[in-house]
Amino acid sequence: MKVTTRDILAILQKFAVAGDDAIVKQIDQVKQLHPSPINQLVTFRYRQQHFFMLVDETAEDNVSYIMQQIRIVKSDVSGELLKNPVAHLSTFGMPYKGKDIYLFCAVKNKTRLDLLLAADHPEFSRSTWQKYIKQGLVYINGKPATRARQEVDQYDNVTYRIPEADDHNRMTLPILYLDDEVIVVNKPAGMLTHSKGVLNDEFTIADFFRRYTKVGLETNRPGIVHRLDRDTSGVIIGARTPEAFAWLKKQFAQRLAQKVYLAVVQGAPTQPVAHIDIPIGRNPAAPSTFRPDPRGRSAQTLYKTLAQANGKSLLALKPRTGRTHQLRVHLRYIDAPIVGDRVYGKAGQRMFLHAYRLSIATAVGKNKTFVAPVPAEFRDEFPGIDDVIADI
Numbered sequence: 001m002k003v004t005t006r007d008i009l010a011i012l013q014k015f016a017v018a019g020d021d022a023i024v025k026q027i028d029q030v031k032q033l034h035p036s037p038i039n040q041l042v043t044f045r046y047r048q049q050h051f052f053m054l055v056d057e058t059a060e061d062n063v064s065y066i067m068q069q070i071r072i073v074k075s076d077v078s079g080e081l082l083k084n085p086v087a088h089l090s091t092f093g094m095p096y097k098g099k100d101i102y103l104f105c106a107v108k109n110k111t112r113l114d115l116l117l118a119a120d121h122p123e124f125s126r127s128t129w130q131k132y133i134k135q136g137l138v139y140i141n142g143k144p145a146t147r148a149r150q151e152v153d154q155y156d157n158v159t160y161r162i163p164e165a166d167d168h169n170r171m172t173l174p175i176l177y178l179d180d181e182v183i184v185v186n187k188p189a190g191m192l193t194h195s196k197g198v199l200n201d202e203f204t205i206a207d208f209f210r211r212y213t214k215v216g217l218e219t220n221r222p223g224i225v226h227r228l229d230r231d232t233s234g235v236i237i238g239a240r241t242p243e244a245f246a247w248l249k250k251q252f253a254q255r256l257a258q259k260v261y262l263a264v265v266q267g268a269p270t271q272p273v274a275h276i277d278i279p280i281g282r283n284p285a286a287p288s289t290f291r292p293d294p295r296g297r298s299a300q301t302l303y304k305t306l307a308q309a310n311g312k313s314l315l316a317l318k319p320r321t322g323r324t325h326q327l328r329v330h331l332r333y334i335d336a337p338i339v340g341d342r343v344y345g346k347a348g349q350r351m352f353l354h355a356y357r358l359s360i361a362t363a364v365g366k367n368k369t370f371v372a373p374v375p376a377e378f379r380d381e382f383p384g385i386d387d388v389i390a391d392i
Contacts (some may be wrong), residue, residue, distance in 0.1 A: 005044075011094065039056035041070065063091075119317060137160055180246040181362055184370045189351065191205065212240055213241075225239050257359070279297060291329060299321050307382050349377070357370065
């Protein structure tokens with residue numbers, strides 16, 4: 001039986017769903033299906049409301065059978081099977097052109113688009129789906145979604161196009177130390193410690209650690225126990241086992257890990273050696289940055305001036321706490337911003353901050369010290385740097 005939109009309108013009027021003023025243009029998204037060889041199921045919308053119309057001579061008003069046929073096509077459907085309003089007895093079937101017609105009115109269960117996608121595809125976080133939506137990579141009924149909070153129901157056709165990730169298999173990093181528990185590398189300036197979401201396809205320290213660790217493989221931070229800012233170079237350690245991960249994290253949390261940084265700063269600090277004890281808080285005017293804040297979190301940095309030349313100073317820095325951007329904010333506070341710091345100073349070829357040395361126990365009773373070679377840019381500024389860092 002070929003069911004036309006005029007047939008659908010006539011049936012809607014027989015079921016008293018549509019009035020005499022209804023027109024066929026109010027009917028759309030018509031699909032004609034065959035749940036089984038002996039019947040026909042027509043799905044359509046009338047005035048934005050979804051309906052299922054079963055044409056089946058064998059149904060004989062058996063509600064369980066009727067719903068079974070509908071759910072072959074739409075397993076999660078919910079709604080109401082409409083009764084024949086003109087029959088003397090309570091019945092669902094409506095005779096039409098010698099066939100028995102059953103009409104089911106579906107109920108919309110609306111859900112936020114990002115919540116629906118995150119629930120159906122948990123391998124991506126909700127925030128990642130929000131980014132995909134913003135980039136126009138998610139479609140509703142063939143049209144790009146406009147916003148993450150847009151509501152959809154089970155009858156909307158939601159599709160997406162995920163960009164292929166770059167292949168980083170051949171990318172590598174200089175390994176400073178490797179055993180069964182930890183891996184230590186020399187991080188280049190300009191590289192992220194870990195991505196901020198799956199949309200970031202650049203090579204990171206975490207991508208490299210993933211090849212060596214059993215920890216956090218389901219996340220974007222495999223093996224990561226601490227981090228360095230993108231523009232900072234130097235020593236970074238990763239955990240290869242869950243036991244090492246817990247052991248290293250505990251030491252960083254209890255401030256047992258001893259870190260030494262080298263920095264080239266503009267000018268010269270007033271005091272050649274000092275202990276900076278200035279709390280740091282997020283800057284509300286620029287939430288991705290930080291500033292000295294008496295209501296912020298405690299932040300302490302020891303520094304020592306090692307050399308001076310051409311209006312710049314070479315400092316050794318020993319942070320006693322590990323706040324985000326701590327060294328950069330503290331040095332800016334004492335009027336000695338790090339050369340090349342594009343956030344707290346003036347942009348340059350690179351930020352002259354290098355994680356030079358890390359002393360930590362890689363296992364109980366196994367104390368280790370790791371040193372990252374001094375970058376060439378530091379040597380260009382201070383050719384005699386090896387002599388002045390010998391005793392730090």
